[in-house]
Amino acid sequence: MIEGLQISLSDARTAVDAILKSTRPDELPLAIAVVDGEGNPVYLVRQDGVSAVDVRNAERKAYTAAYIGRDTALWRQQISHDGRTVADWANPQLTTLHGGWTLRRESQVIGGLGVSGSGDEDRDEVLALRGAEAAAQLAVADWRMRRDPRRIRDRSNLAASASR
Numbered sequence: 001m002i003e004g005l006q007i008s009l010s011d012a013r014t015a016v017d018a019i020l021k022s023t024r025p026d027e028l029p030l031a032i033a034v035v036d037g038e039g040n041p042v043y044l045v046r047q048d049g050v051s052a053v054d055v056r057n058a059e060r061k062a063y064t065a066a067y068i069g070r071d072t073a074l075w076r077q078q079i080s081h082d083g084r085t086v087a088d089w090a091n092p093q094l095t096t097l098h099g100g101w102t103l104r105r106e107s108q109v110i111g112g113l114g115v116s117g118s119g120d121e122d123r124d125e126v127l128a129l130r131g132a133e134a135a136a137q138l139a140v141a142d143w144r145m146r147r148d149p150r151r152i153r154d155r156s157n158l159a160a161s162a163s164r
Contacts, residue, residue: 006036007103007111011138012043015103015113018134019127020045030117030127031058037109039063039093047117054117061100061114061128063093069109072100073125099124101132111135 012034019032029047031054036042039062046055064072076096079085086094098121103111113135115128 004037005105005108005110007034007042007105007135009042011135012111014138015131015135016043016045019115019131022127022130027123028117028119029054030115031055032131033058033062033114034103034131035059035062035066035112035114037066037111039066039112042111050117057095057097057116058099058114060093060095061097061116061124062112063100063114064095064112065100065102065114066109066112067091067094069102071102072096072114073098097121097124099128101128103132103135 015034016032019030023030029050030045031047031050032045033041033055034043041059044055044059061072064075068075070078072095076098079088079096086096097116099115101113102109103113113128113131115124115131118124118127
């Protein structure tokens with residue numbers, strides 16, 4: 001059985017922390033949601049004073065990014081280009097609001113991240129990107145710990161001498 005990768009709670013918290021560190025003191029309160037590859041909730045932060053609508057939008061942005069496998073802004077462009085609307089999917093959880101980023105590891109969708117509440121879709125998008133970048137850096141750090149430190153040439157010579 002092939003087991004898919006999923007975002008961990010620890011990685012979700014790291015992504016959310018990166019978003020919160022990227023905010024300015026004068027910004028409106030945010031809702032930030034992280035879901036797994038199937039769109040199930042992993043972590044949600046609701047800052048004091050954020051509206052219930054923003055919480056729901058953050059959840060929908062994260063869900064869409066994971067479910068569709070594309071960032072919400074990119075998906076909006078794609079369906080607009082194709083002459084379609086979000087209603088064509090008959091899924092009330094989907095949205096084309098900016099601020100949803102797909103989280104990937106080893107070419108697999110491991111989750112989605114959604115930000116809402118800044119009062120500007122483009123700002124939501126930038127903040128979500130900060131979280132996605134933090135999650136991607138975790139994957140790079142993990143790869144560096146697991147990789148063979150020898151140069152590829154040296155690994156090839158070892159394999160050739162072993163076959164003789």
